[in-house]
Amino acid sequence: MNLITVALFTFFSSNVVVARGFPGFFDSEFRKTLPCFKPDVEPSTAPSGAPSETPTQSPVVPAETLIIYATGDVPYSAVEAVGLMGQMQAVPSDAELVLHVGDIRRSTTTPCLASEYEAVQGILNQSTAPLLVIVGDNEWNDCTNTDEAYSFFHQYFAQFEKQWSSLEALVVRDPVYPEVFSLVQEGILVLGLNLVGGRVHNSTEWQNRLTYQANQVQERILDYWAETGDAAKVIVTGHADPRTRHAGFFTPFQNFVANTLNNRVPILYLNGDSHVYKYEPTFLNQSSLLRVMVRGGTVEAPIRIQVNLEVNTTDPSVAFTVLRNAYVW
Structure with a gap:
């Protein structure tokens, strides 16, 4: 057991349960290919002569897919902390991005501590692929020390x-809102938002934040769509399973998809929050919207999202191929 694991067990001591059966986290098989000692039937071709002054460039093969893995609502205990570390260290080599969709601690009535964030940061740093974190309510607005937790x-x-x-x-x-981000990777727009569940600590701030993000998202998608046209594909990531209190974002977003985009851009809304897996086509009654909610925890592996880059489509179920429990750790 390394020092990080020891620290995690100490930190999560209030939630410790007996960890049973974690063999084979890092088991792997290695094969060796023996050289062939049988000579070729045909002789080798003679060398071509003097080398070129300029080296030949390797052909650039365009990517056909972008692979993203997503998890969330974890870790809530010492056992989940160890399991999450195993998952991060075993992220498959095809991953180009990993997304944690929020809730990095169990919601409690006690203050959120800096040591909790530091411990989870240490776990997520173990990821074998680049990783980003979306803010959740358990580490912000459900903390008793809300402002400090936000910092x-x-x-x-x-x-x-x-x-x-x-x-x-x-x-x-x-x-x-520095916790909000955007990036374009392999031509795909990914937006990470502050859409949290939990407690509304200030109704004015809550509404202003949702309205601001709704406007920013629309502007960002329009700029991106103008550049990419029919190849456009968008992933919008927030923590919340949408409820009435999130209408300040989702009502204008729904109208934007229907009336401005005319359902011509496939969009995946990716979230956590409710601790059940959902795959919901025609989200918000829009044909171009797909919602996927991760189950959360370490009961199963992060989901695998394959973005099909070379397919021009308005159907998000064609643009995004989702595989549940995608690898063994």
């Missing part, structure tokens, strides 16, 4: 892309 999230996760140089150059942070 903790910014300190440990609002610039998380700096952990990976390949991601840092792509991510644009919002000037008003």
Whole structure:
């Protein structure tokens, strides 16, 4: 057991349960290919002569897919902390981005502590692929020390892309809400928003934040769509399972998809919050909207989202291929 694991067990001591049966987290098989000692039937072709002055460029094969893995609502205990670390260390090599859709701790009536954020940051840093975190209610508005918790999230996760140089150059942070981000990767627009469940701590702030993000999202998607046309595909990520109190964002967003985009851009809304898996086509009664909610925890592996880059479609179920429980850790 390494020092990070020891620290996590100490930190989560109030939630510790006996961890049973985690063999084979990091088991793998290695095969060796023996050289062939049988000579070729035909002799080798003679060398071509003097080398070229300029080296030949390797052909650039355009990517056909973008692979994203998503998890959320984890870790809530010491056992889940260990399981999440195993999942992060075993993220498949095809992953180009990992998204944690919020709730990095169990909701309690006690203050949120900086040590909790630091511990989870240490786990998520184990990811073998670049990773970003969306804010959830358990680490912000459901904390008894709301303002302090918000600053903790910014300190440990609002610039998380700096952990990976390949991601840092792509991510644009919002000037008003630094936890909100956008990036374009392989031509796909990914938006990470502050859409939380839980307690409405200030109704005016809540409504202003939703309205601001609704306007920003519409502007960002329109700019992106103008550049990409029929190839456009968008992933919108928030923590909340939408409810009436989220109408300040989702009502104008629904109208935007229907009346401005005319359902011509496939959009995936990815979230956590309710701890059940959902795959919901025609989300908000819009043909171009698909909603996927991760189950959360470590009961199953993060979901795999394959964005089909070379398919021009308005159907999000064609644009995004979703595989549940996608790997073993």
